[in-house]
Amino acid sequence: MGTALNALKMLDLFSSSLAExxxxxxxxxxxxxxxxxxxxxxxLEEFGLIEQNPQSKTYTIGPAAVRLAALREIARPGLEGARxxxxxxxxxxxxSLHLTLLEKDTLQTxxxxxxxxxxVRVSLDPSEVIxxxxxxxxxxxxxxxxxxxxxxxxxxxxxxxxxTTLTDPDQIREKVTLIQRAGWSNSxxxxxxxxxxxxxPIFGISQVALGTISIAVxxxxxxxxxxxxxxxxxxxxxxxxxxxxxxxxxxxxPTEFHP
Amino acid sequence: MGTALNALKMLDLFSSSLAExxxxxxxxxxxxxxxxxxxxxxxLEEFGLIEQNPQSKTYTIGPAAVRLAALREIARPGLEGARxxxxxxxxxxxxSLHLTLLEKDTLQTxxxxxxxxxxVRVSLDPSEVIxxxxxxxxxxxxxxxxxxxxxxxxxxxxxxxxxTTLTDPDQIREKVTLIQRAGWSNSxxxxxxxxxxxxxPIFGISQVALGTISIAVxxxxxxxxxxxxxxxxxxxxxxxxxxxxxxxxxxxxPTEFHP
DNA sequence: CAGTAAAGGTTCATTATTTGAACCGTGTTA
DNA sequence: TAACACGGTTCAAATAATGAACCTTTACTG
Numbered sequence: 001m002g003t004a005l006n007a008l009k010m011l012d013l014f015s016s017s018l019a020e021x022x023x024x025x026x027x028x029x030x031x032x033x034x035x036x037x038x039x040x041x042x043x044l045e046e047f048g049l050i051e052q053n054p055q056s057k058t059y060t061i062g063p064a065a066v067r068l069a070a071l072r073e074i075a076r077p078g079l080e081g082a083r084x085x086x087x088x089x090x091x092x093x094x095x096s097l098h099l100t101l102l103e104k105d106t107l108q109t110x111x112x113x114x115x116x117x118x119x120v121r122v123s124l125d126p127s128e129v130i131x132x133x134x135x136x137x138x139x140x141x142x143x144x145x146x147x148x149x150x151x152x153x154x155x156x157x158x159x160x161x162x163x164t165t166l167t168d169p170d171q172i173r174e175k176v177t178l179i180q181r182a183g184w185s186n187s188x189x190x191x192x193x194x195x196x197x198x199x200x201p202i203f204g205i206s207q208v209a210l211g212t213i214s215i216a217v218x219x220x221x222x223x224x225x226x227x228x229x230x231x232x233x234x235x236x237x238x239x240x241x242x243x244x245x246x247x248x249x250x251x252x253x254p255t256e257f258h259p
Numbered sequence: 260m261g262t263a264l265n266a267l268k269m270l271d272l273f274s275s276s277l278a279e280x281x282x283x284x285x286x287x288x289x290x291x292x293x294x295x296x297x298x299x300x301x302x303l304e305e306f307g308l309i310e311q312n313p314q315s316k317t318y319t320i321g322p323a324a325v326r327l328a329a330l331r332e333i334a335r336p337g338l339e340g341a342r343x344x345x346x347x348x349x350x351x352x353x354x355s356l357h358l359t360l361l362e363k364d365t366l367q368t369x370x371x372x373x374x375x376x377x378x379v380r381v382s383l384d385p386s387e388v389i390x391x392x393x394x395x396x397x398x399x400x401x402x403x404x405x406x407x408x409x410x411x412x413x414x415x416x417x418x419x420x421x422x423t424t425l426t427d428p429d430q431i432r433e434k435v436t437l438i439q440r441a442g443w444s445n446s447x448x449x450x451x452x453x454x455x456x457x458x459x460p461i462f463g464i465s466q467v468a469l470g471t472i473s474i475a476v477x478x479x480x481x482x483x484x485x486x487x488x489x490x491x492x493x494x495x496x497x498x499x500x501x502x503x504x505x506x507x508x509x510x511x512x513p514t515e516f517h518p
Numbered sequence: 519c520a521g522t523a524a525a526g527g528t529t530c531a532t533t534a535t536t537t538g539a540a541c542c543g544t545g546t547t548a
Numbered sequence: 549t550a551a552c553a554c555g556g557t558t559c560a561a562a563t564a565a566t567g568a569a570c571c572t573t574t575a576c577t578g
Binding site: 003032033034035036039 | 535536537538539
């Protein structure tokens with residue numbers, strides 16, 4: 001256990017309903033010794049992540065948080081707004097969400113929001129490169145992303161992950177045509193057994209998709225009655241996130257998703 | 260030396276021009292051992308203050324910064340915007356700035372922005388309660404703050420700090436009348452020898468001052484040729500900060516400050 | 519295409535820092 | 549006025565941080 005991490009965890013005690021806390025209460029809530037809590041608070045205060053009200057002696061989140069947040073936005077512009085929208089959608093749908101971005105010619109996971117509703121959840125390794133032929137996000141990208149992705153289909157061998165993975169370029173192109181008409185894509189265990197994925201595009205400035213937003217559902221919960229809720233969330237996220245990244249939806253893009 | 264603080268200090272390596280840094284470079288810049296740097300980064304990453312790009316392996320400020328900044332705004336609304344405006348003004352004037360807020364019936368320092376231009380600077384203890392009869396901020400508050408402050412003048416003995424401190428209620432009232440006409444106040448070493456203060460009000464919703472913005476200048480630099488610059492900054496800060504806190508300037512308040 | 523340099527990351531014995539029970543002084547409450 | 553809870557301090561004991569050397573991969577160069 002790192003000392004630094006224990007110190008940082010104290011910051012999690014603060015919330016909108018509990019914005020100022022005294023030393024003893026912090027010690028109680030964190031389970032730390034009062035002396036330990038105080039020393040950690042002093043360290044955080046020196047850095048500016050904590051501020052003490054000199055009259056009430058209570059502690060609050062400090063000004064350094066604002067400074068760091070500004071730096072964050074420089075390094076990852078737009079991603080924070082996206083995370084918030086995804087968080088809201090997660091609470092509504094109750095399933096994990098993934099935002100993927102196209103970097104060069106690979107699809108990368110940029111934001112993961114895991115469900116807090118279920119203990120059975122789909123956990124994706126954030127460092128994985130998303131295979132373009134086997135996932136809902138990948139197929140969606142083929143349908144709405146830059147055309148060179150479709151052109152490269154024949155050049156590289158498409159890897160097989162499960163029995164239902166599409167590996168034949170012609171089959172993939174057929175599926176992609178359907179996706180372009182529907183506006184959304186799905187993958188029924190074609191990457192990992194038991195995982196159903198649903199994805200919609202996020203468009204950039206020239207009406208070409210720069211990434212996708214997808215919802216991953218364990219097979220047990222992938223019942224047809226839940227599909228309308230999922231597609232509905234996906235559709236509004238597609239629109240909101242496109243706006244969030246300063247993009248524009250093509251006029252031909254469907255305004256409603258149908259099963 | 261706290262371990263937690265050393266870990267946090269690594270966050271200071273990031274800047275708008277250096278938003279993503281690799282492990283070796285971080286170790287070099289911070290002077291820490293590579294192993295130590297890595298362990299600290301891992302701790303920060305677990306908390307979310309650091310994020311690693313899985314493909315380039317570089318590190319960036321993480322999403323927790325945004326979360327904490329939001330909490331900060333709940334605890335201290337408006338103060339961050341104020342700090343930024345003060346920072347800009349400090350760079351222009353080259354002197355330290357203080358924002359004071361009225362809490363109950365005492366004047367408290369809420370934000371301090373120290374000058375980075377001079378090594379001779381006025382350093383105020385942020386935990387001090389600002390005496391209302393001896394400082395530019397206090398006198399300014401008397402002039403534009405709630406009327407009960409003026410009414411209480413006779414009730415309590417006014418403390419003396421230096422030879423020029425005003426302690427006689429009648430003398431204070433006289434000075435306050437002048438301040439109300441001018442829009443700004445000054446104190447020439449009446450709190451601490453060698454320190455000249457200049458202050459202007461920050462108004463709240465009902466056109467009553469909720470605090471003040473002040474500039475502290477060491478006597479050596481308090482020459483008459485610098486007064487226009489100081490008053491000019493003070494005047495625009497008074498307006499900007501009033502807007503920042505959602506307040507309104509009285510219509511009778513002067514739009515220009517004259518010596 | 520071998521050879522080199524620098525990158526990210528790991529290991530483990532040594533070292534130094536963190537830890538917490540008890541304590542102090544102060545203000546508030548019953 | 550006694551009891552309590554608060555913020556903060558102390559110092560021996562215990563635990564966690566440290567860093568030199570090492571491994572592996574990647575990228576460049578003669």
